Amino acid sequence: MTRGPTLPADRPSRLPTPLDAFNAAPADEAGALLMHCLHSLRWARRITEHRPYPDVESLLAAADEATYDLSPGDLTEALAGECLPELPEDTYSAAHTALTAAHAAYEARFGHVFVICLGDTSPTESLDRVLEGIRSRLTNDPEEERITAAEELRRLAGGRLAEKLRGAGPCPSAAPPRGATSPNAPAPGK
Known part of the structure; x- marks a missing residue:
């Protein structure tokens, strides 16, 4: 008597995860998710082209590593898609003038949004943390601030990816990118 193939009894069937959907998605859909996370076409293409990822941690490590390869133009593109972090609504009315002035000084000095x-900063401490960050970073020289801004972008991208692919992340998401284009469109000059 021959027996047909059997499945191991102790092997439960696994439900698809957000990472499974990301790995299986068409390149333009995966790239759109990535563009929301960092706003850089080159970065989105690199992460998309290296799919599939075995787990979220591997994807996050690859995404983090890829941000170190961003050119100055890629970093400018990523920063152009950012906006100030979301703060509690009543925060803006309470300290709108201070925040607006600090951000205007930062943007005038460095040419991009802070x-x-x-x-894990609590909502009640968010405004103070943003103002403190702007004021302390205004003393940076432009190259030092470019490095600091790139590190903050890495952390934001990692948090956004973690939030999308496993439901939680260390950094809150910012608003969707302004003027985002398809991650599969040719890069400028290519």
Whole structure:
């Protein structure tokens, strides 16, 4: 008597995860999710092209590593898609003038929006953390600030990816990118 193939009894069937969907998605859909996380076409393409990822941690490690290869133009593109972190609504009315003035000084000095990963900062402490960050980083020289902004972008991207692919992340998401284009469109100059 021959027996047909059997499945191991102790092997439960696994439900698809957000990572499974990301790995199986068409390149343009995967790239759109990635563009929401960092706003860089080159970064999105690199992560998309290296799919599939065995687990979220591997994807996050690859995404983090890829941000170190961003050119100055890629970093400028990523920063252009950012906005100030979301703060509690009543925060803006209470300290709108201070926040607006600090951000205007930062943007005038460095030419891009201020980025910071607030992580586990409580909503009541968010404004103080943003203002403190802007004021302390205004003393940076432009190259030092470019490195600091890139590190904050890495942290934001990792948090956004973790949130999308496993439901939680260390950094709150910012608003969707302004003027995002398809991650599969040719890069400028290519």
